[in-house]
């Protein structure tokens with residue numbers, strides 16, 4: 001993956017836990033790189049090892065690390081470096097998600113060696129849709145959930161993302177029902193009622 005991904009993990013860890021934690025994570029991951037170059041590619045294994053080590057050093061599971069990273073990617077990395085691209089992709093969350101299938105084709109112009117995920121939207125309603133996530137890489141679904149949360153912040157709307165098909169459990173690809181606005185609030189109420197009844 002491009003170095004900007006590893007750099008974004010570094011930024012997030014340093015911002016929340018300090019540089020010492022980052023050095024500890026790199027050491028535990030066996031990653032001996034002083035500075036990741038944003039537009040150079042590194043083996044995916046480096047990123048996976050950093051996420052695994054972050055999970056152990058910070059005492060949270062890897063899913064939580066990836067979710068937090070996904071949110072940070074949207075509200076910080078993408079916003080700071082590629083704000084115009086984000087703004088051009090939609091004025092509402094619904095519009096943005098409908099444009100997501102084409103989004104990385106613009107990123108490929110900047111990063112030609114990109115190996116991007118593929119997104120497909122189906123069952124599109126006023127405030128919800130089914131998001132299909134096809135990836136060359138395993139295990140990154142929690143990152144998508146975090147990205148949806150980041151997009152909710154960006155568009156200042158409630159978002160609830162339910163995973164409805166899980167590649168890790170044998171599905172062909174990951175699928176999510178993403179709800180926003182009043183549909184997200186209704187979903188939150190429904191889940192709270194279900195939890196209270198259990």
Ligand code: HEM
Pocket residue numbers: 001002004005078082085086100103104107111113114115116117134135136137140143144147148
């Ligand atoms: C301007 C903003 C963005 C930039 C610059 C960007 C760039 C990248 C880069 C460099 C990678 C690593 C892949 C590689 O190096 O081969 C990546 C992966 C990924 N991106 Fe984006 N991206 C952006 C926005 C988004 C958005 C809005 C979403 C979805 C909500 C998204 C979803 C993903 C996912 C899930 C991956 C994981 C890779 C995989 O599944 O193989 N990205 N992106």
